[in-house]
Amino acid sequence: MVEQQQVEGTEMSELVLRWLRTQARLRQALAVAGRGAEDAMLLAVSKRHPASAIAELFEAGQACFGESYLQEALDKQAELADLPIEWHFIGPIQSNKTRAIASQFTWVHSVERVKIAQRLSEQRPVDMGELNICLQVNISREASKSGFLPEELMAAAEKISKLPRLKMRGLMAIPRDEDDYQRQREPFRQLAELQQQLNDELGLQLDTLSMGMSGDLEAAVKEGAAIVRVGTDIFGARQ
Ligand SMILES: *Cc1c(COP(=O)(O)O)cnc(C)c1O
Numbered sequence: 001m002v003e004q005q006q007v008e009g010t011e012m013s014e015l016v017l018r019w020l021r022t023q024a025r026l027r028q029a030l031a032v033a034g035r036g037a038e039d040a041m042l043l044a045v046s047k048r049h050p051a052s053a054i055a056e057l058f059e060a061g062q063a064c065f066g067e068s069y070l071q072e073a074l075d076k077q078a079e080l081a082d083l084p085i086e087w088h089f090i091g092p093i094q095s096n097k098t099r100a101i102a103s104q105f106t107w108v109h110s111v112e113r114v115k116i117a118q119r120l121s122e123q124r125p126v127d128m129g130e131l132n133i134c135l136q137v138n139i140s141r142e143a144s145k146s147g148f149l150p151e152e153l154m155a156a157a158e159k160i161s162k163l164p165r166l167k168m169r170g171l172m173a174i175p176r177d178e179d180d181y182q183r184q185r186e187p188f189r190q191l192a193e194l195q196q197q198l199n200d201e202l203g204l205q206l207d208t209l210s211m212g213m214s215g216d217l218e219a220a221v222k223e224g225a226a227i228v229r230v231g232t233d234i235f236g237a238r239q
Pocket residue numbers: 045047068090091174213214215229230231232233
């Protein structure tokens with residue numbers, strides 16, 4: 001679809017051009033890392049951007065969108081109800097919001113308490129497939145960030161892996177801001193090691209490292225990201 005549009009030479013909006021550039025950036029990062037072109041996918045983080053922008057990118061070929069604020073997401077979902085968008089929740093989760101999240105999203109990247117996972121499991125509608133979840137890890141141990149600490153992860157993952165209606169897919173992290181590529185790689189490598197450890201010790205098959213944003217996509221892809229979550233690089237600055 002992407003190639004076709006370029007060949008046709010149709011007039012493209014700035015937004016679609018930015019999205020194409022981000023897709024190219026991801027492909028380049030995968031090639032540099034020696035990985036296959038399909039080994040990581042782009043989640044377009046549309047928080048604080050209007051439903052019209054989502055519709056435009058969906059039309060261009062972007063199927064998966066990430067949202068961080070529940071009410072804002074629900075409003076856009078209602079507006080875009082006729083489009084088969086795959087919605088991912090990536091923001092902080094309060095207990096009283098789990099019912100809506102369990103029924104309105106295909107993925108939740110930001111599970112950071114066992115209690116939240118239990119509620120999502122109980123509240124996932126039976127007529128929907130399993131809810132894909134990632135456990136958020138506070139990999140840089142910052143007071144301002146949420147997520148399980150690495151040493152809490154094993155016990156939590158063991159409990160959560162047994163919950164019905166959820167499919168635990170992997171780990172998510174937002175590391176400390178860092179400009180240097182080599183230093184960016186370190187926390188991503190640690191997250192990959194944690195996921196491998198869970199697979200080895202708990203016999204799990206976690207396959208999804210959700211890591212890498214506008215500022216550190218290349219480092220995350222180098223360390224094995226399966227989903228990169230990009231907002232600013234596609235949509236521009238948020239209001
Ligand atoms: C906002 C957000 C992103 C996107 O960040 P950008 O720097 O705009 O690419 C990714 N992940 C999470 C969890 C976010 O909240």
